[in-house]
Amino acid sequence: MIASQPEKPSLFKRNSKLDARTTDGIFYWSTFAFAALILILVAWLGVQLYAAASPSVKQFGLGFLTSSVWKTSDDPISPDTYGAWPYIYGTLVSSFLALLLAVPIGLGTAIYLAELAPKWLRTPMSFMVELLAAVPSVVYGLWGRLVLIPAIMPLQTWLSEHASSIPVVGRLFSGSATGQSMMAAGLVLAIMVLPFISAVSREVIKAVPPTQREAAFGLGATHWEAIKGPILRSSRSGIIGAIILGLARALGETMAITMVIGNAPSADFSLLSPAATLSSKLAVEFAEASGGQQSALMYLALVLFGITIVVNAFARLLIWNMSRQVKGAVRL
Amino acid sequence: MNPSLPVQTPSVPRVRPLPPMSSSLMAKRKLSDNVMRGLCLLATLIAIIPLFLVLYYVTIQGIKVMSPAFFTEVQRPAGEPGGGFKHAIVGTLMMVGLASCLGLPIGILGGIYLSEFGQNRFGFVVRFATDVLNGIPSIIIGVFVYSIAVLPVSQATRSWEEPITFSAWAGGLALGIMMIPTVMRTTEEIVRLVPHALREGALALGDTRWHSTLKIVLGSAKGGVITGVLLAIARIAGETAPLLFTAADSLYMNLNPSKQTASLPVRIYLSATSPDDHWNALAWGGAFVLVAMILILSLLARYATRTRA
Numbered sequence: 001m002i003a004s005q006p007e008k009p010s011l012f013k014r015n016s017k018l019d020a021r022t023t024d025g026i027f028y029w030s031t032f033a034f035a036a037l038i039l040i041l042v043a044w045l046g047v048q049l050y051a052a053a054s055p056s057v058k059q060f061g062l063g064f065l066t067s068s069v070w071k072t073s074d075d076p077i078s079p080d081t082y083g084a085w086p087y088i089y090g091t092l093v094s095s096f097l098a099l100l101l102a103v104p105i106g107l108g109t110a111i112y113l114a115e116l117a118p119k120w121l122r123t124p125m126s127f128m129v130e131l132l133a134a135v136p137s138v139v140y141g142l143w144g145r146l147v148l149i150p151a152i153m154p155l156q157t158w159l160s161e162h163a164s165s166i167p168v169v170g171r172l173f174s175g176s177a178t179g180q181s182m183m184a185a186g187l188v189l190a191i192m193v194l195p196f197i198s199a200v201s202r203e204v205i206k207a208v209p210p211t212q213r214e215a216a217f218g219l220g221a222t223h224w225e226a227i228k229g230p231i232l233r234s235s236r237s238g239i240i241g242a243i244i245l246g247l248a249r250a251l252g253e254t255m256a257i258t259m260v261i262g263n264a265p266s267a268d269f270s271l272l273s274p275a276a277t278l279s280s281k282l283a284v285e286f287a288e289a290s291g292g293q294q295s296a297l298m299y300l301a302l303v304l305f306g307i308t309i310v311v312n313a314f315a316r317l318l319i320w321n322m323s324r325q326v327k328g329a330v331r332l
Numbered sequence: 333m334n335p336s337l338p339v340q341t342p343s344v345p346r347v348r349p350l351p352p353m354s355s356s357l358m359a360k361r362k363l364s365d366n367v368m369r370g371l372c373l374l375a376t377l378i379a380i381i382p383l384f385l386v387l388y389y390v391t392i393q394g395i396k397v398m399s400p401a402f403f404t405e406v407q408r409p410a411g412e413p414g415g416g417f418k419h420a421i422v423g424t425l426m427m428v429g430l431a432s433c434l435g436l437p438i439g440i441l442g443g444i445y446l447s448e449f450g451q452n453r454f455g456f457v458v459r460f461a462t463d464v465l466n467g468i469p470s471i472i473i474g475v476f477v478y479s480i481a482v483l484p485v486s487q488a489t490r491s492w493e494e495p496i497t498f499s500a501w502a503g504g505l506a507l508g509i510m511m512i513p514t515v516m517r518t519t520e521e522i523v524r525l526v527p528h529a530l531r532e533g534a535l536a537l538g539d540t541r542w543h544s545t546l547k548i549v550l551g552s553a554k555g556g557v558i559t560g561v562l563l564a565i566a567r568i569a570g571e572t573a574p575l576l577f578t579a580a581d582s583l584y585m586n587l588n589p590s591k592q593t594a595s596l597p598v599r600i601y602l603s604a605t606s607p608d609d610h611w612n613a614l615a616w617g618g619a620f621v622l623v624a625m626i627l628i629l630s631l632l633a634r635y636a637t638r639t640r641a
Binding site: 195228 | 361362369372437450467471473509540545569570571580597612615622
């Protein structure tokens with residue numbers, strides 16, 4: 001550093017102070033401009049989506065959210081009707097199924113990797129979990145379509161033959177087994193959010209100060225009691241944040257679902273029949289759509305945008321809250 | 333000192349002495365400890381199985397179709413054997429390159445702003461906006477770029493052969509937008525870790541702020557920034573949804589960014605969903621190449637961080 005000083009004689013010139021001030025000003029404002037670009041981009045995105053959807057927003061209003069007819073009429077006189085409910089339903093149910101499976105397993109994995117696993121196993125296992133979070137969704141979709149669906153076909157057939165006669169639960173398994181179904185979507189989605197949930201929860205659990213753990217051991221707690229008490233309690237809101245971030249990913253996930261869900265508006269509550277989500281509907285129809293149909297699809301995108309923003313904001317809030325708490329704990 | 337103040341004795345909380353622990357209670361606690369630890373191990377095993385299977389199938393089925401032809405030929409029509417994913421690999425590289433030209437300067441300079449000047453309300457708002465952008469589903473980025481970069485262009489050109497002008501420019505734009513939040517936040521976090529003494533030292537030697545920030549601060553945070561960049565590239569290389577309506581797809585080799593262009597993820601998607609067995613096999617090959625690319629990028633990213641320390 002010091003040796004390189006003489007190579008920059010301009011720094012020692014008389015008027016170098018003014019130069020430095022101008023160049024620093026230019027530097028500051030250019031970094032500022034790039035940071036501000038993000039704000040413009042996000043605002044533009046929202047406005048553009050709304051503008052593109054507005055014909056359809058005006059035409060259908062909020063009834064769009066509850067209507068379940070999606071019909072492009074060939075007759076020019078009778079208007080097209082579009083409704084988002086089957087797709088909203090598909091998005092919510094597939095994400096719920098995914099969390100139902102992924103949360104207990106992901107949390108168990110996180111606890112194991114952060115607390116219980118032998119030291120030599122932690123680094124490679126954690127790296128593997130992180131790598132799997134980086135595998136693109138189209139690869140999970142490929143695997144789900146060509147490997148998982150043929151593999152669960154016998155189970156689906158068995159469920160549709162035997163479980164559909166059970167009084168209440170049976171509705172979930174009514175109809176014939178079709179392979180591409182809500183069930184397949186939930187499974188693939190669970191596999192996809194699992195590494196994410198366990199990686200983030202593991203970080204949160206690792207952030208608990210070791211004194212908490214040691215204090216519990218000092219009081220004679222067993223390992224599980226130490227985990228259940230101080231460790232999980234002080235990382236609770238962080239873990240909930242991780243779960244909600246996982247939910248946000250599941251809600252917006254497109255490709256893997258499009259490849260395994262069958263892309264037909266869900267007509268009944270059966271897990272065995274095909275369904276569609278907001279994102280899969282967009283992926284399948286958007287490229288060929290035009291006019292009113294395209295505007296209705298933009299409205300779908302707007303709904304999805306709204307849902308994910310709310311869920312994400314909620315998760316961030318929890319995680320910020322949690323990081324404040326952890327700082328407090330460290331100060332003690 | 334006030335002599336009337338009583339001497340502080342450490343206050344001992346009055347705790348009812350615990351009854352001597354019965355051996356049955358101890359056994360119960362031991363049992364629940366073992367059961368729960370076992371369940372955590374079981375959860376880990378359950379988690380590993382499907383994840384392992386995904387990698388296993390991608391490797392086994394992918395290696396089957398690996399051949400020079402896979403990298404040197406374009407895909408043939410469904411039903412014909414042979415052919416490869418050359419056009420898709422080239423398209424992905426081209427669009428990732430375009431995306432980097434857009435995403436890296438914005439991300440890195442924006443990240444520098446956040447760490448060096450961003451301790452104010454504006455910085456907070458920008459941070460929030462990057463989090464929002466990071467959370468937006470990728471397909472919505474695709475819809476957005478379609479409506480700003482594909483639709484206006486097609487309305488302007490009104491070409492008869494190509495009513496909708498999908499292009500690699502639009503695809504690169506969509507991927508570039510997706511890249512910004514990751515690069516920006518990792519740059520910010522890494523640059524903030526550079527000790528203040530280094531900045532002050534440079535300024536004390538008469539260096540200008542911009543020069544010291546770019547040379548000294550960014551220079552010493554180089555490894556971390558490269559890690560962030562590599563991870564961002566790994567992330568966008570596998571994105572399918574933002575490309576579906578921006579770069580769309582093609583069966584031909586294309587080097588012109590204003591034409592519609594194939595990419596590995598989109599080709600994997602369309603080949604996997606086609607009923608043709610040979611196309612399905614090629615999709616496994618594409619997935620293998622894609623995962624290998626991402627694995628290499630992640631390992632490089634790890635290596636870059638390690639050499640920094």
